[in-house]
Amino acid sequence: MNREINRAGLNDISGAYGAQNIQGEEQQKLDVIANIRFIRALKNGGEVCAIISEEEDGVIDLANNKGKYVVAIDPLDGSSNIDVNVSIGTIFSIYRRKSEIGTPVEDQDILQKGSDQVAAGYLLYGSSSMLVFTTGNGASGFTYEITLGEFYLSHQNIRIPKMGNIYSINEGSYHSFPGYIKKYIELCRKKEYCARYIGSLVADFHRNMLRGGIYLYPSTKKSPKGKLRLMYECNALAFVVEQAGGRASDGQRRIMEIQPESLHQRVPLILGSEDMVRQVEALCKEDLIKY
Numbered sequence: 001m002n003r004e005i006n007r008a009g010l011n012d013i014s015g016a017y018g019a020q021n022i023q024g025e026e027q028q029k030l031d032v033i034a035n036i037r038f039i040r041a042l043k044n045g046g047e048v049c050a051i052i053s054e055e056e057d058g059v060i061d062l063a064n065n066k067g068k069y070v071v072a073i074d075p076l077d078g079s080s081n082i083d084v085n086v087s088i089g090t091i092f093s094i095y096r097r098k099s100e101i102g103t104p105v106e107d108q109d110i111l112q113k114g115s116d117q118v119a120a121g122y123l124l125y126g127s128s129s130m131l132v133f134t135t136g137n138g139a140s141g142f143t144y145e146i147t148l149g150e151f152y153l154s155h156q157n158i159r160i161p162k163m164g165n166i167y168s169i170n171e172g173s174y175h176s177f178p179g180y181i182k183k184y185i186e187l188c189r190k191k192e193y194c195a196r197y198i199g200s201l202v203a204d205f206h207r208n209m210l211r212g213g214i215y216l217y218p219s220t221k222k223s224p225k226g227k228l229r230l231m232y233e234c235n236a237l238a239f240v241v242e243q244a245g246g247r248a249s250d251g252q253r254r255i256m257e258i259q260p261e262s263l264h265q266r267v268p269l270i271l272g273s274e275d276m277v278r279q280v281e282a283l284c285k286e287d288l289i290k291y
């Protein structure tokens with residue numbers, strides 16, 4: 001994917017594909033290409049029995065009963081940034097199937113909680129391409145060496161600062177945020193924190209993880225349940241950030257403890273430095289007590 005993304009302006013693979021995904025979002029050509037490529041690679045690998053993808057309505061059953069793993073993937077995150085040469089990413093979660101190996105995939109294999117992930121991570125196509133992932137024993141980053149075509153360990157055991165001074169939120173929606181989010185933004189402004197919002201979840205998250213900060217996508221009038229998807233965006237980043245010493249919440253609950261009810265379920269997402277996320281949770285609690 002790295003090669004295609006880097007050449008996006010030179011061939012006919014940028015721009016809209018002309019269709020919408022299940023969530024009514026305009027698919028970009030690269031969304032579709034990334035989806036096909038990852039599904040093909042996971043199928044050929046032979047370890048996976050089913051895939052949940054942002055770009056597909058239902059579960060992709062690979063008819064590989066011997067496969068031990070279920071993968072949830074957002075093949076290309078930050079699609080609205082593809083055509084303008086801004087960092088984008090890929091996000092993935094890996095689950096061990098619950099049903100017996102050798103039998104067909106069942107519902108219980110699919111809608112698993114984030115706390116059941118055995119590995120998760122993301123690829124960031126930025127000024128360099130990186131893979132950051134965890135298997136539950138810390139989180140590490142690998143940088144892509146383009147001439148050798150390999151990822152090399154470059155960020156061993158990443159630790160997110162407990163407290164930071166960057167906040168990332170689409171402040172254009174300020175007037176439709178819940179009260180506690182508005183209060184938190186006021187607090188950030190008073191303290192003259194740094195507002196940084198790329199609009200590519202992976203890129204905003206990665207910067208905050210290395211520097212210390214918080215990313216927020218709360219409920220809004222347009223997206224009352226939040227915009228981001230639990231199964232292939234939030235859970236993976238929640239696993240990575242927790243493994244790096246940070247925190248991920250929907251305001252009231254740990255993201256990884258939310259029981260998914262559907263494949264494309266959306267949740268509010270607040271994640272990053274532990275103390276910053278706890279502060280937002282405390283403001284949320286105050287609001288709930290008041291009303």
Ligand code: FDP
Nearest residue numbers: 077078079080081170199200201202
């Ligand atoms: P996009 O719609 O461009 O795919 O995953 C959805 C996402 O991007 C995130 O990457 C990004 O952080 C967020 O949506 C941006 O949404 P807003 O434009 O509403 O801020």
